[in-house]
Amino acid sequence: MEKCLMKGNEALAEAAMRAGCKCFFGYPITPQTEISAYLAKNMPKRGGVFLQSESEIAAINMVLGAGCTGTRIMTSSSSPGISLMSEAVSYIAASDVPCVIVNVQRAGPGLGGIQPSQSDYWQATKALGHGDFQMLVYAPNSIQEIVDTVFFAFDKAEKYRIPVMILMDGLLGQMMEPVAFPEYNYTPKEFDWATTGHNNKREHNIINSLFLQPDVLERSVDARYKRYEKIIENEQQCEVIDVDDNTDIVVASFGASARVVRSAVKMAHEMGIKVGTIRPKTLWPFPEKDFKKLIEKNVKHILTVEMNKGQMIEDVRLATECKIPVSFYGRNGGTIPTPEEILEQIVKIDKALKGGEIK
Amino acid sequence: MKDNNRFNLENIKRINIILGHYGCGKTNLAVNLSLMLAKAGKKVRIADLDIVNPYFRTADFNSMFEKEGIELVSSIYAVSNLDIPAITFDLEAIASQDGYLIIDVGGDDSGAAALGRYKNIFEKYKEDIEIIYVFNKYRMITPAETAECLREIEACARLKATAVVNNSNLGLQTVAEDIKNSFEYANETARLCKLPIKYTVVPEWIEKEIFGDNVIYVKRLVKAVWE
Helix, strand or coil: CCCEEEEHHHHHHHHHHHHHCCEEEECCCCCHHHHHHHHHHHHHHHCCEEECCCCHHHHHHHHHHHHCCCCCEEECCCCHHHCCCCHHHHHHHHHCEEEEEEEEEEEECCCCCCCCCCCCCCHHHCCCCCCCCEEEEEECHHHHHHHHHHHHHHHHHHHHHCCCEEEHHHHHHHHHECCCCCCCCCCCCCCCCCCCCCCCCCCCCCCCCCCCHHHHHHHHHHHHHHHHHHHHHHCCCCECCCCCCCCCCCCECCCCHHHHHHHHHHHHHHCCCCCCEEEECCEECCCHHHHHHHHHHCCCCEEEECCCCCCCCCHHHHHHHCCCCCEEEEECCCCCCCHHHHHHHHHHHHHHHHHHCCC | CECCCEEEEEEEECCEEEEEECCCHHHHHHHHHHHHHCCCCEEEEEEEEEECCCCCCCCHHHHHHHHHHHHHEEEECCCCCCCCCCCCHHHHHHHHHCCEEEEEEHHHHHHHHHHHEEEEHHHHHHHHHHEEEEECHHHHCCCHHHHHHHHHHHHHHHHCCCCEEEECCCHHHHHHHHHHHHHHHHHHHHHHHHCCEEEEECCCCCCCCCEEEEEEECCCCCCCCCC
Protein backbone atom coordinates (compact mmCIF):
# COMPACT_ATOMS: atom_id res chain seq x y z
CA MET A 1 0.00 0.00 0.00
CA GLU A 2 1.72 3.20 -1.08
CA LYS A 3 1.64 6.07 1.33
CA CYS A 4 0.67 9.56 0.34
CA LEU A 5 0.82 12.89 2.12
CA MET A 6 -2.58 14.38 2.81
CA LYS A 7 -4.35 16.97 4.87
CA GLY A 8 -6.86 15.53 7.34
CA ASN A 9 -9.74 17.10 5.44
CA GLU A 10 -8.59 15.72 2.08
CA ALA A 11 -7.90 12.26 3.49
CA LEU A 12 -11.38 12.15 4.99
CA ALA A 13 -12.93 13.16 1.66
CA GLU A 14 -10.91 10.57 -0.28
CA ALA A 15 -11.78 7.86 2.27
CA ALA A 16 -15.49 8.72 2.03
CA MET A 17 -15.49 8.19 -1.74
CA ARG A 18 -13.62 4.90 -1.35
CA ALA A 19 -16.10 3.83 1.32
CA GLY A 20 -18.90 4.13 -1.21
CA CYS A 21 -20.25 7.58 -0.32
CA LYS A 22 -22.29 8.59 -3.35
CA CYS A 23 -23.75 11.94 -2.28
CA PHE A 24 -22.25 14.89 -0.45
CA PHE A 25 -24.30 17.93 0.46
CA GLY A 26 -22.60 20.81 2.23
CA TYR A 27 -21.79 24.44 2.60
CA PRO A 28 -18.18 25.69 2.93
CA ILE A 29 -16.80 26.90 6.25
CA THR A 30 -13.24 27.25 7.54
CA PRO A 31 -11.47 25.02 8.70
CA GLN A 32 -13.48 22.33 6.91
CA THR A 33 -13.57 23.69 3.36
CA GLU A 34 -10.99 21.27 1.88
CA ILE A 35 -13.50 18.44 2.32
CA SER A 36 -15.99 20.19 0.05
CA ALA A 37 -13.29 21.41 -2.34
CA TYR A 38 -11.81 17.91 -2.71
CA LEU A 39 -15.19 16.27 -3.23
CA ALA A 40 -16.35 18.98 -5.65
CA LYS A 41 -13.32 18.23 -7.78
CA ASN A 42 -13.32 14.45 -7.56
CA MET A 43 -16.79 13.14 -6.78
CA PRO A 44 -18.42 13.83 -10.18
CA LYS A 45 -15.52 12.01 -11.91
CA ARG A 46 -16.21 8.92 -9.83
CA GLY A 47 -19.94 8.69 -10.28
CA GLY A 48 -21.04 10.61 -7.22
CA VAL A 49 -23.14 13.68 -6.58
CA PHE A 50 -21.56 16.75 -5.01
CA LEU A 51 -23.93 19.56 -4.26
CA GLN A 52 -23.12 22.85 -2.59
CA SER A 53 -26.36 23.90 -0.97
CA GLU A 54 -27.54 27.41 -0.16
CA SER A 55 -27.05 26.83 3.57
CA GLU A 56 -26.18 24.19 6.15
CA ILE A 57 -29.89 23.81 6.88
CA ALA A 58 -30.56 22.87 3.27
CA ALA A 59 -27.55 20.53 3.19
CA ILE A 60 -28.61 18.47 6.19
CA ASN A 61 -32.18 18.22 4.94
CA MET A 62 -30.79 16.89 1.64
CA VAL A 63 -28.90 14.32 3.71
CA LEU A 64 -32.18 13.29 5.31
CA GLY A 65 -33.95 13.01 1.96
CA ALA A 66 -31.20 11.19 0.10
CA GLY A 67 -30.43 9.00 3.12
CA CYS A 68 -33.94 7.55 2.98
CA THR A 69 -32.82 5.58 -0.10
CA GLY A 70 -30.08 3.75 1.83
CA THR A 71 -27.38 5.37 -0.30
CA ARG A 72 -24.18 6.29 1.53
CA ILE A 73 -24.49 10.02 2.28
CA MET A 74 -22.19 12.47 4.03
CA THR A 75 -22.13 16.12 5.02
CA SER A 76 -19.47 18.13 6.77
CA SER A 77 -19.21 21.48 8.44
CA SER A 78 -17.54 23.27 11.32
CA SER A 79 -19.02 24.22 14.66
CA PRO A 80 -21.41 27.12 13.84
CA GLY A 81 -22.55 25.27 10.70
CA ILE A 82 -23.22 22.13 12.73
CA SER A 83 -25.38 24.15 15.13
CA LEU A 84 -27.45 25.26 12.15
CA MET A 85 -28.00 21.62 11.23
CA SER A 86 -29.32 20.57 14.62
CA GLU A 87 -33.05 20.48 13.84
CA ALA A 88 -32.64 18.14 10.88
CA VAL A 89 -30.15 15.95 12.74
CA SER A 90 -32.92 15.26 15.23
CA TYR A 91 -35.26 14.43 12.30
CA ILE A 92 -32.61 12.09 10.85
CA ALA A 93 -32.24 10.29 14.18
CA ALA A 94 -36.03 10.07 14.55
CA SER A 95 -36.34 8.73 11.00
CA ASP A 96 -33.62 6.09 11.63
CA VAL A 97 -31.73 7.28 8.55
CA PRO A 98 -28.04 6.32 8.38
CA CYS A 99 -25.55 9.03 7.43
CA VAL A 100 -22.15 10.41 8.33
CA ILE A 101 -21.79 13.96 9.66
CA VAL A 102 -18.32 15.47 10.01
CA ASN A 103 -17.58 18.32 12.40
CA VAL A 104 -14.13 19.91 11.95
CA GLN A 105 -14.40 21.95 15.14
CA ARG A 106 -13.36 25.57 15.46
CA ALA A 107 -13.45 27.69 18.58
CA GLY A 108 -16.81 28.87 19.88
CA PRO A 109 -19.21 29.90 21.21
CA GLY A 110 -20.87 32.11 18.62
CA LEU A 111 -19.04 32.73 15.37
CA GLY A 112 -15.91 32.21 17.51
CA GLY A 113 -12.68 31.91 15.53
CA ILE A 114 -11.08 29.70 12.90
CA GLN A 115 -8.47 28.06 15.13
CA PRO A 116 -8.92 24.51 16.44
CA SER A 117 -11.07 23.59 19.41
CA GLN A 118 -12.86 20.67 21.03
CA SER A 119 -15.69 22.66 22.51
CA ASP A 120 -18.46 20.76 20.70
CA TYR A 121 -18.03 17.64 22.88
CA TRP A 122 -21.29 18.28 24.72
CA GLN A 123 -23.14 19.10 21.51
CA ALA A 124 -21.94 15.89 19.83
CA THR A 125 -22.44 13.51 22.76
CA LYS A 126 -25.41 14.95 24.62
CA ALA A 127 -27.70 16.99 22.43
CA LEU A 128 -27.24 17.88 18.79
CA GLY A 129 -30.94 18.65 18.48
CA HIS A 130 -34.14 18.20 20.45
CA GLY A 131 -35.66 14.98 21.72
CA ASP A 132 -34.35 11.67 23.07
CA PHE A 133 -31.66 10.50 20.68
CA GLN A 134 -27.95 9.79 20.36
CA MET A 135 -25.36 9.75 17.62
CA LEU A 136 -22.39 7.44 17.44
CA VAL A 137 -19.43 9.81 17.83
CA TYR A 138 -15.87 8.96 16.75
CA ALA A 139 -12.89 11.13 17.70
CA PRO A 140 -9.82 10.08 15.67
CA ASN A 141 -6.43 11.61 16.53
CA SER A 142 -4.33 11.08 13.38
CA ILE A 143 -4.88 11.31 9.65
CA GLN A 144 -4.59 7.53 9.33
CA GLU A 145 -7.20 7.02 12.05
CA ILE A 146 -9.51 9.52 10.33
CA VAL A 147 -9.31 7.41 7.17
CA ASP A 148 -9.87 4.11 8.99
CA THR A 149 -12.79 5.62 10.93
CA VAL A 150 -14.58 6.77 7.77
CA PHE A 151 -14.86 3.20 6.51
CA PHE A 152 -16.49 1.74 9.58
CA ALA A 153 -18.51 4.91 10.28
CA PHE A 154 -20.61 4.16 7.20
CA ASP A 155 -20.92 0.48 8.20
CA LYS A 156 -22.06 1.33 11.72
CA ALA A 157 -24.49 3.99 10.48
CA GLU A 158 -26.20 1.32 8.37
CA LYS A 159 -25.97 -1.42 10.96
CA TYR A 160 -27.76 0.63 13.63
CA ARG A 161 -29.66 3.04 11.35
CA ILE A 162 -28.15 5.99 13.20
CA PRO A 163 -26.41 9.25 12.30
CA VAL A 164 -22.67 8.86 12.93
CA MET A 165 -20.52 11.87 13.70
CA ILE A 166 -16.80 12.08 13.06
CA LEU A 167 -15.65 14.76 15.46
CA MET A 168 -12.41 16.33 14.29
CA ASP A 169 -10.89 19.73 14.92
CA GLY A 170 -9.17 22.37 12.82
CA LEU A 171 -5.78 20.98 13.75
CA LEU A 172 -6.51 17.47 12.42
CA GLY A 173 -8.32 18.90 9.41
CA GLN A 174 -5.47 21.16 8.36
CA MET A 175 -2.36 19.18 9.27
CA MET A 176 -0.61 16.85 6.82
CA GLU A 177 0.56 13.32 7.57
CA PRO A 178 1.43 10.27 5.48
CA VAL A 179 -1.54 7.99 5.07
CA ALA A 180 -2.40 4.71 3.35
CA PHE A 181 -5.85 3.71 2.14
CA PRO A 182 -7.03 0.19 2.92
CA GLU A 183 -8.40 -2.10 0.23
CA TYR A 184 -12.16 -1.80 0.41
CA ASN A 185 -14.88 -2.70 -2.03
CA TYR A 186 -18.32 -1.50 -1.20
CA THR A 187 -21.30 -3.11 -2.84
CA PRO A 188 -24.41 -1.00 -2.31
CA LYS A 189 -26.85 -2.86 -0.07
CA GLU A 190 -30.58 -3.33 -0.42
CA PHE A 191 -32.42 -2.29 2.73
CA ASP A 192 -35.95 -3.43 3.49
CA TRP A 193 -36.72 0.01 4.96
CA ALA A 194 -35.38 2.14 2.10
CA THR A 195 -37.70 4.27 0.00
CA THR A 196 -36.42 3.15 -3.37
CA GLY A 197 -39.72 2.44 -5.13
CA HIS A 198 -41.95 -0.56 -4.41
CA ASN A 199 -42.50 -1.54 -8.08
CA ASN A 200 -45.82 -3.09 -7.03
CA LYS A 201 -43.86 -5.85 -5.33
CA ARG A 202 -44.15 -4.76 -1.72
CA GLU A 203 -45.93 -2.30 0.56
CA HIS A 204 -44.88 1.34 0.58
CA ASN A 205 -41.95 2.09 2.84
CA ILE A 206 -42.67 5.23 4.80
CA ILE A 207 -39.93 7.15 6.58
CA ASN A 208 -41.30 9.68 8.97
CA SER A 209 -40.57 11.42 12.26
CA LEU A 210 -44.08 12.61 13.06
CA PHE A 211 -46.02 10.38 15.48
CA LEU A 212 -49.07 12.18 16.82
CA GLN A 213 -50.22 9.32 19.07
CA PRO A 214 -48.13 9.25 22.28
CA ASP A 215 -48.12 5.47 22.56
CA VAL A 216 -46.87 5.07 18.99
CA LEU A 217 -44.15 7.67 19.48
CA GLU A 218 -43.10 6.05 22.76
CA ARG A 219 -42.78 2.64 21.10
CA SER A 220 -40.68 4.17 18.33
CA VAL A 221 -38.30 5.90 20.82
CA ASP A 222 -38.09 2.80 23.03
CA ALA A 223 -37.20 0.61 20.04
CA ARG A 224 -34.41 3.04 19.16
CA TYR A 225 -33.10 2.92 22.73
CA LYS A 226 -32.98 -0.88 22.51
CA ARG A 227 -30.54 -0.39 19.62
CA TYR A 228 -28.58 2.16 21.67
CA GLU A 229 -28.12 -0.52 24.37
CA LYS A 230 -26.45 -2.74 21.77
CA ILE A 231 -24.25 0.14 20.66
CA ILE A 232 -23.20 0.82 24.27
CA GLU A 233 -22.43 -2.87 24.70
CA ASN A 234 -20.55 -3.42 21.43
CA GLU A 235 -19.14 -0.21 20.03
CA GLN A 236 -17.00 1.36 22.77
CA GLN A 237 -13.50 2.08 21.51
CA CYS A 238 -10.62 3.27 23.62
CA GLU A 239 -6.81 3.41 23.53
CA VAL A 240 -5.00 2.80 26.82
CA ILE A 241 -1.22 3.20 26.89
CA ASP A 242 1.34 2.80 29.71
CA VAL A 243 -1.26 1.85 32.30
CA ASP A 244 -0.44 -1.04 34.70
CA ASP A 245 -0.87 -1.81 38.41
CA ASN A 246 1.86 0.71 39.30
CA THR A 247 0.44 3.64 37.40
CA ASP A 248 -0.31 6.63 39.64
CA ILE A 249 -1.67 9.16 37.17
CA VAL A 250 -3.68 8.66 33.99
CA VAL A 251 -4.20 11.49 31.52
CA ALA A 252 -7.51 11.31 29.65
CA SER A 253 -7.85 13.16 26.35
CA PHE A 254 -9.31 12.71 22.88
CA GLY A 255 -8.57 13.86 19.33
CA ALA A 256 -5.71 16.28 18.67
CA SER A 257 -5.10 17.09 22.35
CA ALA A 258 -4.26 13.40 22.89
CA ARG A 259 -1.30 13.88 20.52
CA VAL A 260 0.04 16.71 22.69
CA VAL A 261 -0.61 14.61 25.80
CA ARG A 262 1.53 11.73 24.48
CA SER A 263 4.50 14.11 24.04
CA ALA A 264 4.00 15.41 27.60
CA VAL A 265 3.74 11.89 29.03
CA LYS A 266 7.00 10.83 27.34
CA MET A 267 8.71 13.78 29.01
CA ALA A 268 7.15 12.77 32.37
CA HIS A 269 8.45 9.21 31.96
CA GLU A 270 11.97 10.58 31.61
CA MET A 271 11.44 12.23 35.01
CA GLY A 272 10.37 8.86 36.47
CA ILE A 273 6.70 9.75 36.90
CA LYS A 274 4.31 6.77 36.66
CA VAL A 275 1.81 8.18 34.23
CA GLY A 276 -0.25 6.58 31.47
CA THR A 277 -2.89 7.72 29.00
CA ILE A 278 -6.44 6.81 28.16
CA ARG A 279 -8.01 8.05 24.93
CA PRO A 280 -11.69 7.55 24.11
CA LYS A 281 -11.96 6.85 20.37
CA THR A 282 -15.73 6.79 20.68
CA LEU A 283 -17.14 9.72 22.67
CA TRP A 284 -20.64 8.22 22.53
CA PRO A 285 -20.76 5.50 23.60
CA PHE A 286 -18.24 6.69 26.18
CA PRO A 287 -15.74 3.85 26.77
CA GLU A 288 -16.77 3.32 30.39
CA LYS A 289 -15.53 -0.29 30.42
CA ASP A 290 -11.92 0.85 29.95
CA PHE A 291 -12.35 3.68 32.44
CA LYS A 292 -13.75 1.26 35.06
CA LYS A 293 -10.57 -0.81 34.77
CA LEU A 294 -8.65 2.19 36.10
CA ILE A 295 -10.44 1.68 39.44
CA GLU A 296 -9.23 -1.95 39.64
CA LYS A 297 -5.72 -0.79 38.80
CA ASN A 298 -5.81 1.60 41.76
CA VAL A 299 -5.01 4.63 39.66
CA LYS A 300 -4.67 7.54 42.09
CA HIS A 301 -5.54 10.49 39.90
CA ILE A 302 -7.00 11.27 36.47
CA LEU A 303 -6.12 14.47 34.62
CA THR A 304 -8.35 15.31 31.68
CA VAL A 305 -6.83 17.53 29.00
CA GLU A 306 -9.11 19.15 26.45
CA MET A 307 -9.26 22.12 24.11
CA ASN A 308 -12.36 23.42 25.90
CA LYS A 309 -13.43 24.28 29.45
CA GLY A 310 -13.67 20.66 30.64
CA GLN A 311 -16.64 19.14 28.86
CA MET A 312 -15.50 15.49 29.25
CA ILE A 313 -14.89 15.63 33.04
CA GLU A 314 -18.37 14.45 34.06
CA ASP A 315 -18.24 11.44 31.74
CA VAL A 316 -14.85 10.48 33.23
CA ARG A 317 -16.19 10.85 36.81
CA LEU A 318 -19.32 8.82 36.05
CA ALA A 319 -17.39 6.07 34.26
CA THR A 320 -14.98 5.77 37.19
CA GLU A 321 -17.92 5.95 39.66
CA CYS A 322 -16.35 9.03 41.29
CA LYS A 323 -13.80 6.69 42.90
CA ILE A 324 -10.76 8.43 41.39
CA PRO A 325 -10.18 12.19 41.81
CA VAL A 326 -10.35 13.97 38.45
CA SER A 327 -8.74 17.31 37.65
CA PHE A 328 -8.69 19.26 34.44
CA TYR A 329 -6.31 21.26 32.29
CA GLY A 330 -7.38 22.86 29.05
CA ARG A 331 -7.02 25.78 26.70
CA ASN A 332 -9.81 27.25 24.64
CA GLY A 333 -10.58 29.94 22.10
CA GLY A 334 -8.39 28.23 19.50
CA THR A 335 -5.27 27.98 21.67
CA ILE A 336 -3.56 24.57 21.66
CA PRO A 337 -2.00 23.38 24.93
CA THR A 338 1.75 22.72 24.69
CA PRO A 339 3.43 19.54 25.94
CA GLU A 340 5.29 21.68 28.51
CA GLU A 341 2.05 23.06 29.97
CA ILE A 342 0.62 19.56 30.36
CA LEU A 343 3.88 18.27 31.84
CA GLU A 344 3.69 21.02 34.46
CA GLN A 345 0.24 19.76 35.50
CA ILE A 346 1.45 16.14 35.67
CA VAL A 347 4.43 17.15 37.82
CA LYS A 348 2.17 19.15 40.14
CA ILE A 349 -0.18 16.17 40.61
CA ASP A 350 2.76 13.79 41.11
CA LYS A 351 4.18 16.04 43.84
CA ALA A 352 0.81 16.29 45.57
CA LEU A 353 0.40 12.49 45.45
CA LYS A 354 3.87 11.90 46.88
CA GLY A 355 3.16 14.42 49.60
CA GLY A 356 0.14 12.29 50.46
CA GLU A 357 -2.20 15.06 49.51
CA ILE A 358 -4.81 14.21 46.94
CA LYS A 359 -6.63 17.10 45.37
CA MET B 1 29.57 30.51 -5.25
CA LYS B 2 28.38 27.13 -4.16
CA ASP B 3 27.09 26.42 -0.67
CA ASN B 4 26.77 23.08 1.06
CA ASN B 5 23.42 22.69 -0.63
CA ARG B 6 25.26 21.36 -3.70
CA PHE B 7 23.27 23.86 -5.63
CA ASN B 8 24.78 26.84 -7.34
CA LEU B 9 23.08 29.94 -5.96
CA GLU B 10 24.11 31.79 -9.13
CA ASN B 11 21.45 29.67 -10.84
CA ILE B 12 18.74 31.36 -8.81
CA LYS B 13 17.24 34.28 -10.63
CA ARG B 14 16.46 37.63 -8.99
CA ILE B 15 12.70 37.08 -8.93
CA ASN B 16 11.27 33.64 -8.15
CA ILE B 17 7.55 33.05 -8.45
CA ILE B 18 6.52 29.82 -6.76
CA LEU B 19 3.44 28.09 -8.09
CA GLY B 20 2.04 24.66 -7.47
CA HIS B 21 -0.87 22.45 -6.67
CA TYR B 22 -2.53 22.72 -3.27
CA GLY B 23 -0.32 21.50 -0.41
CA CYS B 24 2.72 20.66 -2.57
CA GLY B 25 5.10 22.54 -0.26
CA LYS B 26 5.33 25.97 -1.91
CA THR B 27 5.59 27.91 1.34
CA ASN B 28 8.23 25.61 2.83
CA LEU B 29 10.30 25.97 -0.35
CA ALA B 30 9.78 29.75 -0.54
CA VAL B 31 10.90 30.26 3.06
CA ASN B 32 13.88 27.91 2.66
CA LEU B 33 14.99 29.66 -0.56
CA SER B 34 14.89 33.04 1.12
CA LEU B 35 16.86 31.68 4.10
CA MET B 36 19.53 30.23 1.77
CA LEU B 37 19.92 33.52 -0.07
CA ALA B 38 19.96 35.56 3.14
CA LYS B 39 22.62 33.28 4.67
CA ALA B 40 24.71 33.83 1.51
CA GLY B 41 24.58 37.55 2.30
CA LYS B 42 21.98 38.52 -0.29
CA LYS B 43 19.26 41.10 0.20
CA VAL B 44 15.99 39.14 0.13
CA ARG B 45 12.31 40.03 0.14
CA ILE B 46 9.60 37.43 0.39
CA ALA B 47 6.06 38.24 -0.72
CA ASP B 48 3.08 36.28 0.61
CA LEU B 49 0.56 36.35 -2.20
CA ASP B 50 -1.64 33.57 -0.80
CA ILE B 51 -5.28 34.57 -1.08
CA VAL B 52 -6.62 31.05 -0.53
CA ASN B 53 -5.44 29.61 2.76
CA PRO B 54 -5.52 31.44 6.10
CA TYR B 55 -3.26 28.76 7.65
CA PHE B 56 0.40 27.71 7.18
CA ARG B 57 1.52 30.71 5.22
CA THR B 58 4.75 32.57 4.68
CA ALA B 59 3.72 35.39 7.00
CA ASP B 60 3.69 32.89 9.91
CA PHE B 61 7.49 32.96 9.87
CA ASN B 62 7.92 36.70 10.31
CA SER B 63 9.93 36.51 13.54
CA MET B 64 12.45 34.25 11.80
CA PHE B 65 12.60 36.62 8.82
CA GLU B 66 13.33 39.54 11.13
CA LYS B 67 16.22 37.61 12.68
CA GLU B 68 17.67 36.73 9.28
CA GLY B 69 17.21 40.21 7.82
CA ILE B 70 14.61 39.05 5.31
CA GLU B 71 11.90 41.56 4.47
CA LEU B 72 8.37 40.13 4.53
CA VAL B 73 5.79 41.68 2.27
CA SER B 74 2.30 40.47 3.08
CA SER B 75 -1.33 41.40 3.33
CA ILE B 76 -2.34 43.26 6.47
CA TYR B 77 -4.86 40.44 6.93
CA ALA B 78 -2.27 37.63 6.92
CA VAL B 79 -2.03 35.83 10.29
CA SER B 80 -4.98 37.87 11.51
CA ASN B 81 -7.25 34.79 11.33
CA LEU B 82 -9.50 36.89 9.13
CA ASP B 83 -10.23 34.86 6.03
CA ILE B 84 -9.99 37.81 3.62
CA PRO B 85 -8.56 37.27 0.12
CA ALA B 86 -6.90 40.68 -0.20
CA ILE B 87 -3.51 41.92 -1.39
CA THR B 88 -2.68 45.15 0.37
CA PHE B 89 0.75 45.97 -1.06
CA ASP B 90 2.25 47.27 -4.29
CA LEU B 91 4.07 44.37 -5.89
CA GLU B 92 5.25 46.52 -8.80
CA ALA B 93 7.18 48.86 -6.52
CA ILE B 94 8.64 45.91 -4.64
CA ALA B 95 9.72 44.10 -7.82
CA SER B 96 11.55 47.20 -9.04
CA GLN B 97 13.79 47.34 -5.96
CA ASP B 98 17.26 45.79 -5.85
CA GLY B 99 17.71 42.37 -4.31
CA TYR B 100 16.04 39.01 -4.55
CA LEU B 101 12.29 38.60 -4.45
CA ILE B 102 10.57 35.31 -3.65
CA ILE B 103 6.85 35.30 -4.36
CA ASP B 104 4.84 32.61 -2.58
CA VAL B 105 1.55 32.10 -4.38
CA GLY B 106 -1.57 30.28 -3.14
CA GLY B 107 -2.28 26.75 -4.33
CA ASP B 108 -4.00 25.59 -7.52
CA ASP B 109 -5.62 27.88 -10.10
CA SER B 110 -7.66 29.67 -7.41
CA GLY B 111 -4.43 30.76 -5.71
CA ALA B 112 -2.72 31.67 -9.00
CA ALA B 113 -5.57 34.07 -9.84
CA ALA B 114 -3.80 36.61 -7.62
CA LEU B 115 -0.96 36.79 -10.17
CA GLY B 116 -3.02 37.59 -13.23
CA ARG B 117 -3.09 41.33 -12.66
CA TYR B 118 0.72 41.55 -12.57
CA LYS B 119 1.27 40.23 -16.10
CA ASN B 120 2.65 43.55 -17.36
CA ILE B 121 5.10 43.93 -14.48
CA PHE B 122 6.44 40.46 -14.97
CA GLU B 123 6.91 41.07 -18.71
CA LYS B 124 9.13 44.02 -17.82
CA TYR B 125 11.45 41.84 -15.73
CA LYS B 126 11.22 38.79 -17.96
CA GLU B 127 14.98 38.14 -17.99
CA ASP B 128 15.16 38.20 -14.19
CA ILE B 129 12.26 35.90 -13.48
CA GLU B 130 12.05 32.21 -12.76
CA ILE B 131 8.53 30.83 -12.55
CA ILE B 132 8.75 27.60 -10.65
CA TYR B 133 6.06 24.95 -10.66
CA VAL B 134 6.40 22.77 -7.56
CA PHE B 135 4.99 19.28 -7.30
CA ASN B 136 4.91 16.44 -4.78
CA LYS B 137 4.33 12.93 -6.09
CA TYR B 138 2.98 11.83 -2.72
CA ARG B 139 0.04 14.24 -2.85
CA MET B 140 -2.01 11.59 -4.68
CA ILE B 141 -1.77 13.26 -8.05
CA THR B 142 -0.62 11.60 -11.30
CA PRO B 143 1.93 13.22 -13.65
CA ALA B 144 -0.91 13.88 -16.11
CA GLU B 145 -3.01 15.56 -13.39
CA THR B 146 0.04 17.55 -12.27
CA ALA B 147 0.56 18.79 -15.82
CA GLU B 148 -3.15 19.57 -16.16
CA CYS B 149 -3.06 21.53 -12.91
CA LEU B 150 -0.14 23.57 -14.31
CA ARG B 151 -2.19 24.46 -17.39
CA GLU B 152 -5.05 25.66 -15.17
CA ILE B 153 -2.65 27.66 -13.02
CA GLU B 154 -0.97 29.23 -16.06
CA ALA B 155 -4.33 30.26 -17.50
CA CYS B 156 -5.29 32.01 -14.25
CA ALA B 157 -1.85 33.51 -13.61
CA ARG B 158 -1.48 34.67 -17.24
CA LEU B 159 2.12 33.48 -16.96
CA LYS B 160 4.05 30.47 -18.23
CA ALA B 161 6.19 28.48 -15.80
CA THR B 162 9.88 28.28 -16.73
CA ALA B 163 10.89 25.22 -14.68
CA VAL B 164 9.52 22.50 -12.42
CA VAL B 165 10.81 21.57 -8.98
CA ASN B 166 10.48 18.06 -7.56
CA ASN B 167 9.39 18.45 -3.93
CA SER B 168 8.20 14.87 -3.45
CA ASN B 169 8.12 14.07 0.27
CA LEU B 170 6.11 12.39 3.02
CA GLY B 171 6.61 15.12 5.61
CA LEU B 172 8.57 14.22 8.72
CA GLN B 173 8.61 10.53 7.75
CA THR B 174 10.46 11.09 4.46
CA VAL B 175 13.40 8.73 3.85
CA ALA B 176 15.98 8.67 1.02
CA GLU B 177 14.06 5.87 -0.69
CA ASP B 178 10.98 8.10 -1.03
CA ILE B 179 13.02 10.71 -2.90
CA LYS B 180 14.63 8.09 -5.15
CA ASN B 181 11.21 6.63 -5.91
CA SER B 182 10.05 10.02 -7.12
CA PHE B 183 12.61 10.46 -9.93
CA GLU B 184 10.68 8.52 -12.55
CA TYR B 185 7.53 10.42 -11.65
CA ALA B 186 9.44 13.72 -11.77
CA ASN B 187 10.87 13.00 -15.22
CA GLU B 188 7.46 12.07 -16.56
CA THR B 189 5.88 15.18 -15.04
CA ALA B 190 8.62 17.41 -16.48
CA ARG B 191 8.11 15.78 -19.90
CA LEU B 192 4.35 16.39 -19.81
CA CYS B 193 4.87 19.97 -18.59
CA LYS B 194 7.55 20.43 -21.29
CA LEU B 195 9.81 22.06 -18.72
CA PRO B 196 13.25 21.30 -17.23
CA ILE B 197 13.61 20.08 -13.62
CA LYS B 198 15.36 22.98 -11.93
CA TYR B 199 16.23 21.03 -8.77
CA THR B 200 15.04 18.36 -6.35
CA VAL B 201 14.10 19.35 -2.81
CA VAL B 202 15.40 17.01 -0.09
CA PRO B 203 14.69 17.24 3.66
CA GLU B 204 17.85 18.13 5.57
CA TRP B 205 17.83 14.95 7.67
CA ILE B 206 18.57 12.80 4.64
CA GLU B 207 22.23 11.92 3.97
CA LYS B 208 23.84 14.50 1.76
CA GLU B 209 25.99 12.10 -0.32
CA ILE B 210 23.18 10.14 -1.90
CA PHE B 211 22.01 12.60 -4.50
CA GLY B 212 23.97 14.44 -7.14
CA ASP B 213 23.92 18.12 -7.95
CA ASN B 214 20.79 20.20 -8.36
CA VAL B 215 19.55 19.31 -4.93
CA ILE B 216 18.34 21.80 -2.36
CA TYR B 217 18.32 20.62 1.24
CA VAL B 218 15.49 22.17 3.20
CA LYS B 219 14.35 22.43 6.79
CA ARG B 220 10.80 21.40 7.56
CA LEU B 221 9.42 24.59 8.98
CA VAL B 222 5.75 23.80 9.49
CA LYS B 223 5.53 21.67 12.62
CA ALA B 224 2.78 20.34 14.83
CA VAL B 225 2.69 21.46 18.47
CA TRP B 226 3.73 18.01 19.68
CA GLU B 227 6.73 17.59 17.33
